[in-house]
Amino acid sequence: MKIPYLTDLGRPRASSETGADHLILSIVTAWLLIVGIAVFCTTIHGIVNHYSPIPFSDQWDGYLGFVHQLRLGHRSAWWEQHNEHRLVLARILFWIDAYIFGGRNIFLLIAGMSIQFFTLLLFVKQAQKGRTPVPRLAIVGIALSFLFSWIQQENFVWGFQSQFLMVYLFALCAFATFGLGIADTRPRWHGTYGASALAVLATLSMGNGIFVFAILCFQSLIMRRPWRELAVLLVSGGIVATIYFHGFQRLDQGFPSVEPHTALRLIPHFFLVFMGSAAFAAERDITVGTIFGLLSLAAMTYLAVSLYVQRAITPYRGFLIAGYALVVMSAIAATLGRYPMGIGQATVSRYDTPMLISLTCLILLGLDTIKNIKWRGIALLGAAILATWIASFQRIASIDTPELFQRNLAVLSMKIGLHRPDLTASIYPPQGWPYISQEAKYAEDVHFGPYASGWLHDAGHVRFSPSQVDNSVCRGYFDDLKHDPAGTIATGWVVTKHQRTDPVLILLVDNKDQTVGYGVSGMPRPDVKHALRTSVNAGWTSFALADTEPVAAYAYTNATFCKMTRNPD
Secondary structure, eight states: OOHHHHGGTTTOOTTTTOOOHHHHHHHHHHHHHHHHOOOHHHHHHHHHHHHHSOOTTTTIIIHHHHHHHHHHGGGGGGGGGGGOOOHHHHHHHHHHHHHHHHTSSHHHHHHHHHHHHHHHHHHHOOOOHHSSSSOOOHHHHHHHHTTTTTGGGGHHHHHGHHHHHHHHHHHHHHHHTTTTTTTOOOOOHHHHHHHHHHHHHHHTTTTGGGGHHHHHHOOOOOOOOHHHHHHHHHHHHHHHHHTTTTOOOOOOOOOOOHHHHHHHHHHHHHHHHTTTHHHHHHHHOOOHHHHHHHHHHHHHHHHHHHHTTOOOOOHHHHHHHHHHHHHHHHHHHHHHGGGGGGGGGGGGEEEGGHHHHHHHHHHHHHHHHOOOOOHHHHHHHHHHHHHHHHGGGGGGGGGHHHHHHHHHHHHHOOOHOOHHHHTTTTTOOOGGGHHHHHHHHHHHHTTGGGSSSSHHHHTTTTOOOOOGGGGEEEEEEEEEEEEETEEEEEEEEEETTOSSOOEEEEEETTTTTTEEEEEEEEEEOOHEEEEEEEEOOOEEEEEETTTTTOOOEEEEEEEEEEEEOOOOO
16 A cells, blocks of 8 residues: 555646746755855864864763773773763774874864764755755755754864764664655565664664664654554664663762752753754843744644644655654753753753754755745745854854863863862863873873873973074063962963964973973964964963972974063063
8 A cells, every 4th residue: 555645756846836936946045055055164164273182071081081991901991881871882983083093183073073964964865865845955055054053063173072963863864764665554674673773873872862762663653654663663672771771870960959849940941942052052042042942842843743644754754753853852851961050051062963953854844845836935045044043153163262272271280290270170070180180190191192292292391401492483472470379370472483373382491491380372362463463372371380480481392492582570
């Protein structure tokens, strides 16, 4: 028996469709494509602009700590929990980055963008297979605009976040695979077993991957598939869940307690803001985010229910509905786990990836259901306006990044044996000082990543030598010297002859030409940029012990020392 919704595929062009309608559709398609390409290019620029090889936050234990455990012979580290997740596939990427590409994050950032690009290709391929009336280039423009939006910058510039992108790629692949071979109501095992295998990969990517089995069951029901297919999904999901939760420990996150009446108000609010976080990012307004999330959820609910009642859920439409449903389940899980920390947690950048995927699914589903070309053109125009509005956030990709300089100072202070909790907090929770100092020492001992070469490797080792001074290789000033309980802080600016964009090591020297402190450049100095018309962040900060008195500062570049002019007191 043929399924009714397959009988109208390839229908001839309606007589009501005019050349003007197609012209408008073509113009809007070109607009979407231009916006999408602009978003993609500015995001690439943002990744380069925000690049840092320094481990950050969970990367210290989830990546560097994992590599450390492997070196100690603890193979169980592959399966150990990271919070509520088992990051098996992400750890494969971590291993490759550490052992093949030097542990400098470059491979991980490329991998993240590649994962998102494969997600884009999946959307385009599914639309093509579903014979959607939406122009293919419009789909490319929509996918580029949302999937590569800088709103989700945390997942693009933080190498540890590859699993956050990976879980949705494997989940969407599972939903696409489940629709393979559907032409009637007979079971087709290649799609069912293939989807189950991809759901396992999603589960091994991140904790919410376990939801993929539940969504596949939902997809089976809305597509009215035979019960035998549903049974396979239920059994395989049960087996995977049993293995996944064997020995699972629910960790105490230390979140504040919330009164029941407050929770009843906070939970739905958190959920809706999560679902509308792109609008929040564009407008920086919680109310706008809440309304956007509510409208998105209402629109998808209406479309899904209407299509189900009409028996019009094609494999392509089932793929889009399932993709949106996974984001809803992920939002629920994030809400129940994070709401005690306040609404602000619903707007963190990493949560924008699933929200943008849900938005892509919703727009493509809505466009696919519109048969009249004039209304389809109007809907596509609405999508283009929305994409343009969200793309306004791309301007953030080119701003200065003082937080990266703070991270450099944090690892520098640890490297030279200073304890500065205010700086360490920029790369790891303050209470984790004993752990992070241990891992930093390990990284130094094995020459891991940024500790293998460059300014961080040289800090604490290079000593000033008057015979290696060449003041022609830089311009700079030693501006200020302050004392605090932890030691001495010196600041200034430096621009090397070839305007290096990577940080420059700074040495502090006393009146006997003895090295008494180290620093690094990279702090934003708009005044220097304007005066010297340079593109580098020229400011530097250096540390020395409290009982020393630096009298000079030198930049160390290409095994040469360059003295910076000391401003008079």
